[in-house]
Amino acid sequence: MHRAEEFRLGALLRYGILDTPREADFDEVVNVASAVCNTPISVINLIDQGRQWFKAEVGLGVRETPLDSSICAHAILQPGLFVVPDTTLDRRFADNPLVTGDPHLRFYAGALLETPEGFPLGTVCVLDYKPRELDDTQKAFLRLMANQVMKQLELRRINAAEHVARVRAEEMVAEKETLMREGDHRLMNSLQLVQSILSLQSRGASSDETKAQLDMASNRVLAIATVHKQLHLTGSLEKIEIDTFLRRLCDNLKHTAPAQITAINVSAENAKLRSDVASGLGLLVAELATNSFKYAYSPGERGPVDVSFKTTANGWTLEVSDQGRGLPPGFDVDQSKGFGMQVVKAFVRRLNATMSVSSRPGRTAFEIFSTED
Template sequence: MLDTPREQDFDEIAELASRICETPIAVVNLVGNGRQFFKAEVGLGVRETPLDSSFCARAILEQDFMIIPDATKDTRFDCNPLVTAENGLRFYAGALLKTAEGHPIGTVCVLDFKPRNLSDMQQTTLKVLARQVMRQLELRRTLRERDEAQAQQAVLNAEIAHRMKNTLAMVQAIATQTLKGVTERDAVEALARRIAALGSAHDQLLQQDWTAASLEKVVRPMLLLHGDGGRIRASGPDIDLGPKATLSISLLLHELATNAAKYGSLSAPEGKVELSWTIDDTGEEPVLRMHWQESGGPEVNEPSQRGFGSRLIQMGLIGKGGVTKRWLPSGLVAEFEAAMSGVKAL
């Protein structure tokens, strides 16, 4: 905190100390590295004075509180240049600033040019103000450590994201080379797209330290890929998803949109999809309900065979089912549900 700018929180404490103790000078003083720095002051007009002539240098050697009614009659200070000077200081009282470990770092002090004393109430108030200063200092240290940790985490996340993308790109390249001779190119392309969907889900999780991802942001890549011209309309409250739900829902939406583009409503120029979700809290536990409804496409029928994509869809929002599908003349309608505890689970 040495050499930091003035802050209103500390200025107000110094002002309050001056008023309550009825002194022309009040200081929030920090001592360190052979110097004393005034984090806040009233009546001095400077931010720093030499430590060798400081009253506070002596005060931090005391237990909790030091009071000098008349410095000219105190052998510790009667030769101090701040006292012997014309219109020099006469009175000093300081409450110690101590860390949680008991280390003294400064004082909240009041000074006057005439001898005087403080009442019990004034002394108690000065000690209380000193504790308030320490709480402010501890708060700032905690916030600074948090910001530093977040900055380090952001660097780490960026590195993880970079390596994850490289890894997925390598997996995709290996899969492409391995399956180069496969005649069913649709299957190869589907694998590549699924790997890309996983990469997108990882990106969303890394933005929140791998603990959560926004449902709106999970939906967005699917809209960008398949929802040109507003053909997919999505609506619902923004919800934080846990890591498992993020991956499951990313793959689920990818498969639904891919199937709609190949066989369903999005394969027709006028086809559309309505995607919506709500939180149902009418039961014992809140439940996330998601609704997918296609319209304007060709007539669809339930597939006679289930491929890997169908099995992914059937796993639902968190990999535990909770899926209802209907193949109507107007298009596929799918309902998904999962308990919010599972949706948010890490």
């Protein structure tokens, strides 16, 4: 092992992040990155000795893979943002087993996770099964998320130093709290900035389809930002009051709704849920409500979107419905290939929930229910 690699691995170990459980803050990063970049896969990747390990992932379903098939192992050798529009055309990856075989990865973009000393640790990356490019907003967003992840890792390193140097406990606690408050504000401001950029682009969109896609991305970011804001307001790191959260989210969603949407009605029980569950519910509501904005009502018709949340004996039920024209004849949610419905099904799976759909003229309802709180 080269001495430079020894120093890099030593820097990675000092963060105390390897083989830790999933955490909502990091899961939110990959969820939003996947939504904003419109990719099925997003990962926070750390390059360890002989393996790449994922602190958070969406679309892969595993926590680590061998280093010899890693695209990120090449990415950490590049400064800033590393983009491979088509892996089959890049001699470094054309023979990679993840490209030639399952899952047939064709696109990669990764923003470097770099320590203040300049050691590359890994990437925040997005991947797709087809060749593509990112626009300037998506590239800037990936860099922003990499900066936010490094801030979180720096906080973790400070926590580890706290544990070792107990004689400085009070000073270190004060420093940690200051950094956490600053990190919270910066993350909220960053998410609000991204949403503002998407909203501005939507208003200037040259086509209805482009505007609809930008509005969907904006609403996905809004759902995550609302979760983070409520955690900050309540001072809780784990639990969210779901009724307050859904009402605040839907109030904000109404600003992106077309004029034919008369209201977004919320009926929610007063319950506290884990932040990762609330985040998933928020993204489901944003996705399904936006879908109703686009398709529920025929031109000239008006009506509401209704959101209902109830707790059960051992779980919960979420329903998003409208009073519009109904789904197209023959619509099969399991066979739908639309990106929005793929996002919905992905979050249903992530929540270990199931979904049923009922539709007729005058009422269409998506019901998601789980037996886990």
